[in-house]
Amino acid sequence: MPAQTTFLTTLAATLFFAGGALAEAVPAGTKLVVADQSEFIRNLLDASGEDDKITSDLELPNFAGGPAILEAMRAGALDIAYVGDTPPIQARASGTLLPIIATVQREKSEYHLVARPGLKIDDLAQLRGKRVSYIEGSGRQVFLIEALNRAGLTLKDVTLVPLRVADLPDAIRTQSVDVAVLQEPHVTRLVQQIGASTIADPRERELLPGTWYIYARPDALADPAKHAAIAEFLGATIRAAEWSNENRDEWGKDYYTGFQRIAPEDTAAILASQSLMQFQTSVEGIPHHQRLIDILAQAGELPETFDAKGSFTADFDPVIKAAR
Known part of the structure; x- marks a missing residue:
């Protein structure tokens, strides 16, 4: 086989086209463990049909809040996590840097x-x-x-x-x-x-926009197989969020009325109070993250302030741009 043909065959085997951008193929058997809260991600992927596009061995253990997630991260039990706006800051302040790979924001807070x-x-x-x-x-x-x-x-x-x-x-x-x-x-x-x-x-x-982050364990980012699985998961999650923005009634019926067992009229009230979910790249997310750091530092809840840029990785910015 000509050398050029061999190279192209190998390249095709290691790349696939997803959401308008080339991404690494996920090696068979790759396990990805993602911390969920209120089973939000699991339901979002399922309702949108994006779960069928994930090829990794995905696990979505459910947690109640950032502190419990941080403990699991430190123990190496998680690869990435969906958390509120403060956990990455407190983790870094305590000496644990968990790079933020994506920012999720709503115009108004969910709190x-x-x-x-x-x-x-x-x-x-x-x-x-x-x-x-x-x-x-x-x-x-x-x-x-x-x-x-x-x-x-x-x-x-x-x-x-x-x-x-x-x-x-x-x-x-x-x-x-x-x-x-x-x-x-x-x-x-x-x-x-x-x-x-x-x-x-x-x-x-x-007071503040609703801000959530997806942050990662450094060892997971350094693992080529997990890195590919994270890119795949992130693309699917962003497309699922876009689906929920465009199909709010169907999403509300599925998650709030169906899963959370909330009355239809209360589901309607919840949806009416919620702004749309928007994913941001590292460059887009840094300014607000700095504001959050400064608020906590000024209140005496951090030993010192620090530069928000050091909390982010731009590894997945192309995935975010392509999927949203």
């Missing part, structure tokens, strides 16, 4: 400040003196700090109650906290079931 039954808060300044849930290393952390900033308050002006993410709904039910930082579907459920209420201050919905 809400929810008050216990019998307590109504109309202004962020009324948080002063309240017992407020606090989870260091969770995306809820910076959201609360910025809420206090907007009211001219600091963490010292409230009583912080350290909790795990999984304990937040019960903390509101039992009134062991006055205010908790929650996401759907828990917000709607607690409002409907026990008379909890969201904070009425309109600034609460303008």
Whole structure:
């Protein structure tokens, strides 16, 4: 066989065309373990049909919050993870650099400040003196700090109650906290079931955009087979997100009504409150990440500030551009 033909045959065997960009083929038997939360990624891939396009041996263990995910990352049990905006910052501050491979952003945050039954808060300044849930290393952390900033308050002006993410709904039910930082579907459920209420201050919905990150274990990035599997997974996830943006009713019926067992009218309310998901490259994601770092540093929650650029890898920017 001519040398040129052999080269082209080998090249074709190691590359495939996906989403408009050349990417490495995933070697057979490659295992990829991705941390999920509320089984969001699993349902998104399934509902959109993108799960059928993933050739790796994909596992999606479910976690409740960034701190638990970080522990699993440090133990080498995960390859990549879908986490809120604070976990990569806290991980790096503690000496563990988990490079961010993609940013997912919504125009408005998915977090809400929810008050216990019998307590109504109309202004962020009324948080002063309240017992407020606090989870260091969770995306809820910076959201609360910025809420206090907007009211001219600091963490010292409230009583912080350290909790795990999984304990937040019960903390509101039992009134062991006055205010908790929650996401759907828990917000709607607690409002409907026990008379909890969201904070009425309109600034609460303008605090920060909803930001999530996909970050990776360095050893996984250094493994050529896993690197290819990550690229494939990321492309599928972005296309699935675009599908959900374009098919909101179908997505809501599948995930919220079907999987989360939320009433159809409450699903409609959730979808109406959500901005579309948009994936960003490393260059696009760095400025907001720097803002988050600075917020935490100014609040004294980091030993020192640092340059956001060092938290990102641009390895998958071509995949993001091609798939979105």
